[in-house]
Amino acid sequence: MARYWLKAVRAKEADSLSGFPSKGVNMKTDEQSAAGRILIADDDPNFLEAFGQMLEMRGYQTESVVSTARLLEVIQKKEFDLVTLDLEWEVEGKSGLDIFDQVRNLDPLLPVIIITGKSSIPTAIEATRMGAFDYLEKIYDREKILVTIKNALETGRLKRENRYYLEQIKKRYSLIGRSQAMQAVKEQIRRIGPSNSVVLISGESGTGKELVARQIHLHSRRHDRKFVSVDSGLISDSLAESELFGYRKGAFTGALNDRDGLFAEAEGGTLFLDEISNASLNLQAKLLHVIQEREYRRVGDSDYRKCDVRLISASNQNLEELIEKGKFRKDLYYRLKVIELKLPPLRERKEDIPFLAHNFIKIKSGELSGTSRSLSREAVNFLMDYDWPGNVRELENTTERLVVLASEDEITLEEAKLILGDIINCDSTSSKSLNDLTRDFRRKCIIKALSLSGGRVSRAAEMLQVDRTHLYRLIGEYQLKNLLNHFQ
Numbered sequence: 001m002a003r004y005w006l007k008a009v010r011a012k013e014a015d016s017l018s019g020f021p022s023k024g025v026n027m028k029t030d031e032q033s034a035a036g037r038i039l040i041a042d043d044d045p046n047f048l049e050a051f052g053q054m055l056e057m058r059g060y061q062t063e064s065v066v067s068t069a070r071l072l073e074v075i076q077k078k079e080f081d082l083v084t085l086d087l088e089w090e091v092e093g094k095s096g097l098d099i100f101d102q103v104r105n106l107d108p109l110l111p112v113i114i115i116t117g118k119s120s121i122p123t124a125i126e127a128t129r130m131g132a133f134d135y136l137e138k139i140y141d142r143e144k145i146l147v148t149i150k151n152a153l154e155t156g157r158l159k160r161e162n163r164y165y166l167e168q169i170k171k172r173y174s175l176i177g178r179s180q181a182m183q184a185v186k187e188q189i190r191r192i193g194p195s196n197s198v199v200l201i202s203g204e205s206g207t208g209k210e211l212v213a214r215q216i217h218l219h220s221r222r223h224d225r226k227f228v229s230v231d232s233g234l235i236s237d238s239l240a241e242s243e244l245f246g247y248r249k250g251a252f253t254g255a256l257n258d259r260d261g262l263f264a265e266a267e268g269g270t271l272f273l274d275e276i277s278n279a280s281l282n283l284q285a286k287l288l289h290v291i292q293e294r295e296y297r298r299v300g301d302s303d304y305r306k307c308d309v310r311l312i313s314a315s316n317q318n319l320e321e322l323i324e325k326g327k328f329r330k331d332l333y334y335r336l337k338v339i340e341l342k343l344p345p346l347r348e349r350k351e352d353i354p355f356l357a358h359n360f361i362k363i364k365s366g367e368l369s370g371t372s373r374s375l376s377r378e379a380v381n382f383l384m385d386y387d388w389p390g391n392v393r394e395l396e397n398t399t400e401r402l403v404v405l406a407s408e409d410e411i412t413l414e415e416a417k418l419i420l421g422d423i424i425n426c427d428s429t430s431s432k433s434l435n436d437l438t439r440d441f442r443r444k445c446i447i448k449a450l451s452l453s454g455g456r457v458s459r460a461a462e463m464l465q466v467d468r469t470h471l472y473r474l475i476g477e478y479q480l481k482n483l484l485n486h487f488q
Helices: 001-015 046-057 067-077 096-106 117-129 142-172 178-191 209-218 237-246 281-293 319-324 332-336 350-369 378-386 391-405 413-422 432-452 457-464 466-475 483-488
Strands: 037-041 060-063 082-086 112-116 134-137 197-200 227-231 271-276 310-315 339-340
Touching: 037 046, 037 067, 037 142, 046 060, 046 117, 046 142, 060 067, 060 310, 067 096, 082 096, 096 112, 096 117, 112 117, 112 142, 117 134, 134 142, 134 281, 134 432, 178 339, 178 483, 197 209, 209 227, 209 271, 209 310, 281 332, 319 332, 332 483, 350 378, 350 432, 378 413, 378 432, 391 413, 432 466, 457 466
Parallel strands: 037 060, 037 082, 082 112, 112 134, 197 310, 197 339, 227 271, 271 310
Antiparallel strands: none
């Protein structure tokens, strides 16, 4: 069979009608310059030579291996865009399917085309069910081979681009914070993400509820589908139903064509309903039906549409209080909070302020000033003295103000006070009890001492004039172990 391959390739490539010059001639077109690296795995040297020769004459870069050990070794050390694998290999009791499975485990995104004889076609079909891109018979069909390889390379490229895109999205919407409170939130996201459960995110305004919703989506099996966000408070009651569910032509004045709503846009993905507390009772009833029956009806339509959408909602208000006032449906509340995730306000995780502030300064510098701004340690401590009633959103806006108005690349304490004095000096503690104020003050002092000492507890204890063992106890009591671990 291999000799037939070799003769067939050479005969056809010599044919002037083929349009391809002999090997060694530089013939890369624009299309071929984008061709990929192909690893050919087969235990027949003659087949390797013939197959590799044909691919190289089309501008592909090839490498050949004749043993499974070498195959796995090369895949781990080098990058390839495609592997062609002989399914009829049997080495040390391992079948071709076993070898394919090992390749897939090493790189799940690497396309694999199975090369097989007629007798092993059923096994090749099984390999495609296991994730192989396609299979080719060891009978010379040049056009089918080239089309299949081109499609496999394109599919692999798209998968890698999609993975890169998702990684960039995760970085863009990453949660910053090393406090115990934020570590707990991140752990909840990791657990919640893979399920399809409805989630309710509660927290004060500016704590990052949409960011958390996006993280849940990115950790879910729906991560490659759409994430659609809508603020329930920005949609008027008269338009809410048509915006969410869509409408039929002629359903109302101005409905000139059929239009899908946000549920249709989010099909297969995630729909995030921010500030769900602002939804009218009429809209609440519609949402309850969608959650219970997994279906909805467009305005002016008589038929229901099935939907596959994960619903995440958020609120900065106490929904239980709204239920008591008759402003929120109790049955919907329990449907929405199958899983509830509560976000801590920034004042309860002040040890995260340095990380957040430095990150925002870096981002805003690139976006707004074109220079690399930074915060001095004293300026960071100044920011930590404030309670941030607007939470992370207020801190982000404040850092933008610092970047735009600062005169030097390093923003000092004096300049921060000059720019932010009217904001930071406002009294945000008047509503707190004496015990809360005392606790906040002690916690701030410990955070500052640890920051100034670089995490050396003995030095921090000297600065605070307390016993080292007592300081360790306070670090545990005020949940500052993660901050301490950061310095170690």
